[in-house]
Amino acid sequence: MTPTVTSFEGALLLLLVSFFLGVLYSYEVRKISARLQSRRGPWLLVPKSLRKTLGTTRLFQPLYDIIKLLYKQSIIPETARTRLFKTAPLIALTCLGAAAILTPLAGYSPFASFELSLVAVLYLLLGVPLAFVLGGAVSSSPWGVVGSQREAELVLAYETPFVIGVFTVAVMADTLSIQSIVAAQISRYPYLLLNPFSAAAVFLAIVGKLHLKPFDIPEAEVEVVAGPMTEYSGRLLGLIEIGKVLFTSISISLFIDLFLAGGMIPELGYPLVALIFILEGFLVVSLITLVHTLNPRFRIDQAFRWYLKVPTLLSALGLAWAYSLRYLHTAILWG
């Protein structure tokens, strides 16, 4: 990146790129799951006969869906607590915006030197489900309330392996800055190779974070209509959808930064590094989509138990592994 960019412009750029990546990732989720279900999904290349009406590509279909929602009227239930109901999506978006700026994309972040960026991002990402819980709880819909309750339970389930997994990385890199974690991986190996347990735990936690199957319990259509989002419509729903796209993008970027060295092979130069970053993103998203497509939904108690049984155990194993690696390292170093 050229040094002429101020940190404000850089932050804006990061936000936009994050959103754009999120749109691409959402497209990928839709396309891959469609192909696995013998459907077509949104066209990547529209056939010639349909181009007049559909355009050349429907790659940005998730974006068009959001734009459509933004044009529509929001209906707010009479019995809802209007102010909180309207604020909840904004809280989620603010958290996500701040998290997007603090998460380096392909090694670039204007706030690179911010020492506690990892902690900040973790808290900001936790703000999103909490905002959804708030929105559902004040929506005055029974489905919203039940959905919020489920959401809160699910947060408890996936947050443990997520936090342990992420801090294991911090322990290995000996820093709490995401930028320095990336740098630490460049000089050694990506942490995916050094500590696959934590990587797996964090990956599984992200599936839950993004409400993909088998953990789409708060939004399970046949059970609770749309959960916390039941009463949201029009512009407010559009904001939530923007939030979801950003959430996807930031979670994936964070995973790449923490375990795949942020796509960084500095010898290659900038455009190539960005490309590697995006490719890694697509790879992670396709894995997530695979999990999403090939599973039915857990019940909340089953999900809770499963999270305790598998990812939490994996993350604990990862932490132990990280400490033993350190010990071995020191032992080898000091004879």
Next chain:
Amino acid sequence: MVSSEDMLAGLRERLGPDLTSQSKDPENTFTINTRKERVREVARYLIGEVQGRLIHVSVIDRGLDGYEVVYHYSLDHLEKNLHINVKVLLPADEPEVESVSLEAPESSWSEREMMEFTPVRFINHPDPRHLWLPHEWPNPVESEKYNPVERNGVLPPQATYPKNSEASLIPLGPYHPLLIEGAYFRVKFDGEEITDADVKLGWNHRGIMKLFESRSYTRGVSLAERVCGICNVTHTTAYLNAVESLSGIEIPDRARYIRTLMAELERVHSHLLWLGVAGDLIGFKTLFMLSWKVREQVLDVFESVTGSRRAPAMNLIGGVRKDVSSENIKKTERRLGGMRREVERLIDITYNHPVVRKRLQDIGRLDLAAAKNAGAVGPTARASGWKLDTRSSSPYAAYEYATWDVVTDGGGDAWARTIVRLKEILVSIDISTQCLEALNHSGGPTSIEPVDPKDFKLSEALGKAEAPRGELVYYIVSDGTNIPHSVRIRTPSFRNNALIPNLLKGHTLADAPIIVGSIDPCYSCTDRTVIVQDSRRGTIWKTALIDLASVRSR
């Protein structure tokens, strides 16, 4: 208890002089008349001692003579096709009879339905609420009220608001993504656990049984086809079984095979559709997509054989409308082979998926005693280990000629019901192949001339068929004109839906969709009053609609 003779002797001994008359028709259906004081005793004997099933309670309006209540008992576990109709004539000025719901809980809904349609009162009925009409009728519906109002111990349908959240009442329906059709489950929660549940029907009542009474027998066939979109072949088959025994005709063998083929393909279609919906209910979209892809092939077969994808209109009085050409037989055989392989793949996916198993096992358990007590039918009964299949116990069409086994499973939970249906798809494909084979090696006519209604051999007949959801019963009373005097339909879902509230208790909200789904409920055949809501005027009743229509057409 071994034979129909013993059973009749037993009845005669118990009833003595109260057994006023007795007759038997060629279809092995006995009819006895008795006095109204003895109906509970008859029920105790036929259900408690003979182990029979009360399949339906019909009320026939006999004009000045009064109302005739007919209890249809099925004893086809003793002898094939053995049924007994117990009739009681009630005077028109005081049409009251004791309810048999205590002896036969399965008759509860039948009696409620008949109380809705006729002035007959079943006294001491344990649950005499409206079945089709809103509970509040004739008072205005109170669904818009915020506070729950207890009315005869019955809560009106309503939403729950956090403002009065001490009543954690969740409305599953009438319009909810759980069911595409209109049904309302009032579910009460204690935390996550369902403590009480109730079902309200009548969101799509179309008055089909009344319509039958204004249409000739021939036009009745297409009306029967429209009772249900999924099991239309079975509906016409059951209707025709009744009409053909009324007229005393035997349809040609070729027509039998074609009817069987259609009915079995319909079962394959229905079960595949169900598998997809069940997949969706536990959040398995991929299974939904894949099984509906296979279902599409069944529809293709229907289209090439009958010209129509879902309402084949093949059955006529006296046979079938159209022959299956040898070319179509070969094509269908090939397609069935391909379908079998794909169904086996679907079974493999469903059977071996750990999460599917986790979601279905031990959910909505119905043990054999409870199934018998509530009168479950079809795959729901068979998954509780009850070998109950009309196709084998009261054979019709060509089921006697084919070799096949009734699929049962002892589990009794949603998983067992899934397994039973999956195995039944394979069995149905087998039967279809056998039918095609037979059609390939035989010829002959596909239909015979129907009989003029004034020459009917019988004045009433029971027609049964095994729908994909279970035993379907038609009871037709003829008065010698070309229009049936009465038609009564007991659909399989009418029985199975009554089970749902009991199955829901003790489970969580997350399990509610799959429990409801595992019964394979069909509301178009259970239900038949449409309430039109206008934001300015409130509820519009039928008379107002007619007025509105006349204003428009003036």
